[in-house]
Amino acid sequence: AYSLLLQYNQRELHKLRQKSADFDRNSVSRTYQFRENVVVMRMLFKMAGPFFTTMIPAFVFYVLYISLPKTEESEFVRMFSAAMFDWWIGIVCCLFGLLFPFSDVRFRRVAIRTPIFRSLQQSK
Incomplete structure (x- = not known):
């Protein structure tokens, strides 16, 4: 589509x-x-390519969560995997949200006017 x-x-x-x-x-x-x-x-x-590549750890955490048995011994690892999955999704989304304007020259020119993107550009 x-x-x-x-x-x-x-x-x-x-x-x-x-x-x-x-x-x-x-x-x-x-x-x-x-x-x-x-x-x-x-x-x-x-x-899209870099985004899906950075999502591989989230997929691993999810597979670990659903593949472990629901026993008391594995409950900590299961819950830790679920927490890491959520954390990883949040980190990747924030990262790509900040990198989105820098992926094209047209958007970079506009983004550089905002203070947060200006400081990110200067820190390179």
């Missing part, structure tokens, strides 16, 4: 670019919207 939506946006953007120079305000805004859709979707696609 994601790739179909990306192809649709790219196709519509191409159609709008092929029109004559007679643009009204509606076609200009549609062109801008399709361009932004394509940029965001490419950026999300670029971040």
Whole structure:
């Protein structure tokens, strides 16, 4: 579904670019919207690989939680795995939420105006 939506946006953007120079305000805004859709979707696609790679430990914690028997001896490990799963999901989501604006030049220019992203950029 994601790739179909990306192809649709790219196709519509191409159609709008092929029109004559007679643009009204509606076609200009549609062109801008399709361009932004394509940029965001490419950026999300670029971040998908690292995101799923960093989610491997969460998957391991979940498998450990469901595979251990529900006995008193393994209860601590099961609950620790559940807690680590929750913690890991939170850490990864915060990390990627902070890294999202730096994955594309357009968003980086806007993000650098905010204090938190400016301090992150300067700490590199």
